[in-house]
Ligand SMILES: Nc1nc2c(ncn2[C@@H]2O[C@H](COP(=O)(O)OP(=O)(O)OP(=O)(O)O)[C@@H](O)[C@H]2O)c(=O)[nH]1
């Protein structure tokens with residue numbers, strides 16, 4: 438248990454209907470009673486109260502609720518003051534709780550207390566963080582589905598490794614018996630099964646990360662190909678300058694949008710031509726840099742005079758399709774009629790994320806991913822040793838390392854450094 442009582446503004450700042458101050462710790466209820474000059478109401482029932490400043494003036498009327506531990510988010514006594522959402526009001530309410538003995542909470546400290554008090558486990562805390570940070574509803578749905586499967590999968594794996602580790606260790610203790618061939622074969626299968634199950638968790642992470650972090654898509658093509666016009670159509674507002682003068686766009690232009698639940702950063706770039714002026718050439722070079730760092734390039738063309746530049750990260754799209762007849766089967770758009778714009782959005786998301794976006798179990802944070810990698814490396818080494826020297830002592834060291842990585846992954850024993858790192862990413866009040 439923690440001795441002190443913490444307090445913070447739990448809602449985002451800005452003008453809003455409601456803003457919440459959250460207090461947690463042994464003094465939470467008495468701080469509320471002093472601030473309201475009244476006894477707290479029944480637990481878990483909202484009560485309307487005036488909150489008074491030190492000078493005795495009413496700061497705000499608020500709905501307040503007490504949630505005595507251990508049945509609360511942190512496991513401690515928790516109080517929430519739901520005041521009006523202005524920044525000045527919330528600051529004044531917060532200040533009052535601090536005057537009455539609370540300490541300003543550090544980022545993520547409420548969740549850290551919840552973890553320490555076994556209200557949630559490390560994976561749930563990380564999931565919470567990812568959910569708060571998630572920008573898209575598709576990402577949110579995926580997160581839940583991914584992590585649901587992970588705990589079971591890892592639990593199953595740890596049991597299986599435990600089992601064949603025990604078998605191996607029995608042989609270490611009685612070396613004179615020699616190694617039965619069928620045991621070696623079954624260990625080999627067990628290890629490679631465990632490794633491939635882990636690697637599918639890892640692959641799903643890499644693939645799904647783009648759903649949460651979003652994708653970067655760059656519009657490219659010759660001057661006057663209609664890039665800026667299509668950019669405006671895609672972002673649904675006249676953001677970039679459009680003109681029939683070749684070389685209109687020089688600096689690149691960036692907009693964030695959400696397509697199909699996926700955050701997309703769309704970038705319009707300078708048109709490509711060989712006889713460009715110095716300043717225009719700089720723009721073209723900038724466009725190339727953007728394209729190199731992107732997840733996908735949309736390359737526009739308006740005729741077939743040049744060979745198409747298809748590639749793994751390049752999607753060729755016929756532009757100004759209202760003025761000519763693009764080849765059959767080619768994705769075509771017109772910024773004038775709007776034809777093809779919506780299907781381009783869909784195709785972009787499909788191409789960048791792959792069509793196999795299924796809600797498979799997957800780890801959801803880089804820390805979890807690194808633990809997985811550690812476990813896979815150890816299993817791999819174990820497999821190789823079994824195939825070569827067959828020295829069971831060395832193999833069991835690798836298996837123990839794999840076990841310890843998996844234990845770290847699910848948070849059996851978490852070091853303070855890991856917790857510091859994790860919670861520093863939380864916002865204050867969470
Ligand atoms: N008919 C028709 N005209 C278009 C279409 N898209 C763009 N245009 C016209 O083509 C000209 C060039 O359009 P921009 O969008 O500025 O082309 P850009 O590729 O950004 O050009 P730069 O920035 O100079 O490289 C403008 O006069 C647009 O009005 C389209 O789909 N159909």
Ligand SMILES: [Mg+2]
Pocket residue numbers: 664665666677678679685686705706707708
């Ligand atoms: Mg342009």
